[in-house]
Amino acid sequence: MSLPPLPDPFPAVRQAGHALLPAGDAFLPDPLSVVRPAYGRGSLADLLPSVSAVLGVPGAADVLGLGEQLGGVDRIAVLLVDGLGAYQLPVAAPYAPVLGELTGRTLTAGFPSTTPVSLTTLGTGRPPGAHGILGFTVRRPDGSVLNHIRWGKDPDPALWQPLPTRFETAAGAGVATTLVTPPHFEGSGLTVAAYRGAGFTGATDPYALSTAMLGALSRPGLVYGYYADLDHHGHGSGVDSEPWRAAAVEVGELVTRLAEGLPRGAALLVTADHGQLNIPPENRLDLAAEPSLSAAITGVSGEPRARYLYVEPGARDDVVAAYREVLGSSAWVLTREEAVELGLYGPVAPGHLDRIGDVVIVCLGHTVVLAGGWEPPSVGSLVAYHGSVTAAEMLIPLLISVGPPL
Missing domain, CATH: 3.40.720.10 (Alkaline Phosphatase, subunit A)
Structure with missing residues (x-):
């Protein structure tokens, strides 16, 4: 599965089309719009x-x-x-x-x-x-x-x-x-x-x-x-x-x-x-089926809409580049530091940082990233998912x- 690349996903979350929108009393017109957690205001x-x-x-x-x-x-x-x-x-x-x-x-x-x-x-x-x-x-x-x-x-x-x-x-x-x-x-x-x-x-x-x-x-x-x-x-x-x-x-x-x-x-x-x-079946990417996505991965956690990857020492930038090339605009592919800087979790206590993956995949639209071999096969047979920022x-x-x- 190959999707159009998003060269720089981290700045793109601040651009039109990936704006971080506040919560309000009325629904956003698009259920796939991205919403910022309203910690301290309405969360x-x-x-x-x-x-x-x-x-x-x-x-x-x-x-x-x-x-x-x-x-x-x-x-x-x-x-x-x-x-x-x-x-x-x-x-x-x-x-x-x-x-x-x-x-x-x-x-x-x-x-x-x-x-x-x-x-x-x-x-x-x-x-x-x-x-x-x-x-x-x-x-x-x-x-x-x-x-x-x-x-x-x-x-x-x-x-x-x-x-x-x-x-x-x-x-x-x-x-x-x-x-x-x-x-x-x-x-x-x-x-x-x-x-x-x-x-x-x-x-x-x-x-x-x-x-x-x-x-x-x-x-x-x-x-x-x-x-x-x-x-x-x-x-x-x-x-x-x-x-x-x-x-x-x-x-x-x-x-x-x-x-x-x-x-x-x-x-x-x-x-x-x-x-x-x-999530339709055609929007399910299994990292185990893509050699470029399974290389250098030492551990996987999270879930299909908010995936955490743990990688070999020194391999993080290569992993980020590989996932950005494949996922393109269908996901943010972030380093741990970028995800924390975005404020997705609120301020993160130092003792909790390692619980976040070296690489964080935040799926957008109707996309999920499965992890064959790392999680039960039943995860890939679900119909509805959640975990992301839409x-x-x-x-x-x-x-x-x-x-x-x-």
């Missing part, structure tokens, strides 16, 4: 600090201005629907009409726009560069690859992600915090990294999820719930497939039960971790429903 990292401020946690800043709409609220439920990006809302609305009835705005995910990065960004209230969960998979110091979704107790989550979570700071201020999620997530590395400090409640289905969240709202505090199936069916069958539509129906029923069941003084916030793009992946909703006043 997923700003949600729980703003919620904490509304709930009276000392030192928390209401960056999103939630207090204007949530005045008098003393208990807040945050529901994260995995994969429900802002551009998926109008697709889901015919099957979940309540999503079109709630007021709201858009936020951005962080980068990469993928679940473990986003969940930790939400839970800590900090950008990825600060908390250190910098990809779906990343390379560990010993050269092995850590899959953050399948993470147990090694490495120690409290060391790998050393920042306090917003659940810890809220609980420390006397605010009750509750996490409601599938039971098998209890004690996982990602759960500890993103949510430590919250009381755990397991819920095996959407009805149990809504029941547990509403039960926790019987007292003032912060309640967080997670729904996974929309993302799952997007990956497996595609956005707007029949299984995806069935999951959207469940989302609508779940949000309706929560909104209609809110007690006095309560509010519901519905958000997501990222959106998704269906509006369809980066823009996420923040929908709000307020219960009766106290």
Whole structure:
């Protein structure tokens, strides 16, 4: 596969056609437009600090201005629907009409726009560069690859992600915090990294999820719930497939039960971790099938839309040149330093830098870079992907429903 070359991709991200656009309250006209993470202005990292401020946690800043709409609220439920990006809302609305009835705005995910990065960004209230969960998979110091979704107790989550979570700071201020999620997530590395400090409640289905969240709202505090199936069916069958539509129906029923069941003084916030793009088979490049792309590669991590390459000493510039020649304008091919300089991760703590690849491939348009031999073959059989910087992946909703006043 050979695409027109982009001689200098790094400066090109500032040029017309690859402009870094801020998030706003209205959708960008092109779902493939590139969106800058709006850290400190309107990102997923700003949600729980703003919620904490509304709930009276000392030192928390209401960056999103939630207090204007949530005045008098003393208990807040945050529901994260995995994969429900802002551009998926109008697709889901015919099957979940309540999503079109709630007021709201858009936020951005962080980068990469993928679940473990986003969940930790939400839970800590900090950008990825600060908390250190910098990809779906990343390379560990010993050269092995850590899959953050399948993470147990090694490495120690409290060391790998050393920042306090917003659940810890809220609980420390006397605010009750509750996490409601599938039971098998209890004690996982990602759960500890993103949510430590919250009381755990397991819920095996959407009805149990809504029941547990509403039960926790019987007292003032912060309640967080997670729904996974929309993302799952997007990956497996595609956005707007029949299984995806069935999951959207469940989302609508779940949000309706929560909104209609809110007690006095309560509010519901519905958000997501990222959106998704269906990728046609002809746009899938496997680096293992291209000799020029597999040369000098010593390790691969990340995911198909946000790929990390680790290379032999002294070979980085040759690898960058080879990938730029093949991928052309369908991806940014950046060195680690360029990716950090762009601000994709926010400021990166020195101890986290090596988790980013020597070379970072940020796929644009409908392109993915697979890594045959480095990752399970099932990765190449997915229908929808995410992880990159397009509006369809980066823009996420923040929908709000307020219960009766106290």
